[in-house]
Amino acid sequence: xxxxxxxxxxxxxxxxxxxxxxxINLRIKADQSVYVSANNKISExxxxxxxxxxxxxxxxxxxxxxxxxxxxxKPKQYIDxxxxxxxxxxxxxxxxxxxxxxxxxxxxxxxLTVKDPSDIGMKKRVMDNWIKKQCQEQVRSxxxxxxxxxxxxxxxxxxxxxxxxxxxxxxxxxxxxxxxxNIALVEAPVSCIEYVVMHEFVHFLQPDHSRRFxxxxxxxxxxxxxxxxxxxxxxxxxx
Numbered sequence: 001x002x003x004x005x006x007x008x009x010x011x012x013x014x015x016x017x018x019x020x021x022x023x024i025n026l027r028i029k030a031d032q033s034v035y036v037s038a039n040n041k042i043s044e045x046x047x048x049x050x051x052x053x054x055x056x057x058x059x060x061x062x063x064x065x066x067x068x069x070x071x072x073x074k075p076k077q078y079i080d081x082x083x084x085x086x087x088x089x090x091x092x093x094x095x096x097x098x099x100x101x102x103x104x105x106x107x108x109x110x111x112l113t114v115k116d117p118s119d120i121g122m123k124k125r126v127m128d129n130w131i132k133k134q135c136q137e138q139v140r141s142x143x144x145x146x147x148x149x150x151x152x153x154x155x156x157x158x159x160x161x162x163x164x165x166x167x168x169x170x171x172x173x174x175x176x177x178x179x180x181x182n183i184a185l186v187e188a189p190v191s192c193i194e195y196v197v198m199h200e201f202v203h204f205l206q207p208d209h210s211r212r213f214x215x216x217x218x219x220x221x222x223x224x225x226x227x228x229x230x231x232x233x234x235x236x237x238x239x
Contacts, residue, residue, distance in 0.1 A: 005048060012062070024050050028061040032069070032168040078123035082163070084098035084110060086134060088189030088234070095123070098163045103130035115123040136162055142190070142197045143179070149220055169196045169231070172203035188234045195227035 001016045014034035024042060038047055051058070053057040077080060082093045091110050098113035103126050107112070110130070114122055137196045140160060147157055157171075164172075165182040172179055179200050185193055198221045206213040217224050 005051055007052065007059060010059065012058065016047070026051070026058075028058060028065070030068070032062055032065045034058060034062075076121060076124070076127070078112065078127060084131075084235075085187040086110075086131075087138065087186065088152055088192075090110060101126045103127055131186055132162060132183050133180070135183045136160075138186060138190070138193060139181050139197065142194050143201075146194070146197055146201055150201050150204060153205060155201070158204075169224075170200045172200045172207075174204050174207050177204075188231055191227050192231040192234060195221065195224055195231060198224065 001018075003014055003016050005012055005014065012034060014036050015097055017035070017037045018040050019037055021037055021039055024047065025037045030037065036047070038052065076084075078093065078095065080093065080095050083090045084093060085091070086105070086107075089107070091105060091108065094109050094111045095117050096111060096113045097115070097117050099115065101114045101122060103112045110127075112123060112127060114126060116122060139162070143158075143160060147155075151157075156177050158177045161178060161180040163180060163185050164184070165180075168182060169185050169188075170179060170181045179197075181196070181200075185196060188196075199217065202213060202216045202220065205216050221227070
């Protein structure tokens with residue numbers, strides 16, 4: 001059910017879903033849509049009072065996602081000379097016709113070889129697979145170098161997963177012993193990748209962002225704030 005509510009001097013549209021939930025749930029999505037779910041027993045007045053109490057959070061989130069959309073990169077065309085950012089450096093693309101579909105890089109150029117250079121879908125798939133592999137190799141290498149610091153605390157080397165993420169560089173699931181990383185992390189300098197990996201490893205010792213979490217982070221990586229600032233230049237960053 002579509003609803004409208006005034007928050008400060010703005011009219012905000014939100015989607016309301018009535019279902020069997022214990023609390024009123026609020027989500028702001030990357031497409032700038034607002035989703036609210038609540039039990040049928042919650043009155044309209046109570047619901048609107050709750051949303052208004054979250055006005056500052058909602059408006060800031062909407063503004064942040066609007067800014068992200070404004071500067072989001074245009075879709076790649078996979079043509080000669082197109083730029084890809086890899087580990088903090090711009091690398092140019094060369095497209096060639098060949099018998100196999102492959103991509104290789106000498107750190108100056110990425111040579112994309114495909115059977116049909118006019119097939120944009122194929123070029124995208126080959127490049128996506130190559131970029132994901134670069135991310136996997138770099139992040140795994142960093143994880144392996146950082147892990148000994150945590151091994152003495154009884155932390156088991158985690159399962160590593162990689163996927164496209166909208167608003168995070170990484171996430172930790174301590175109970176499942178799993179770290180998940182954003183494939184776009186491959187665009188960041190290695191020092192920033194080290195920060196993200198360290199940040200997520202610390203969550204095995206302290207799941208939340210409490211004072212103790214930052215005590216651990218300061219101990220393991222004293223310059224983490226500088227690295228985080230550098231990472232924010234790479235892209236919009238949300239922990």
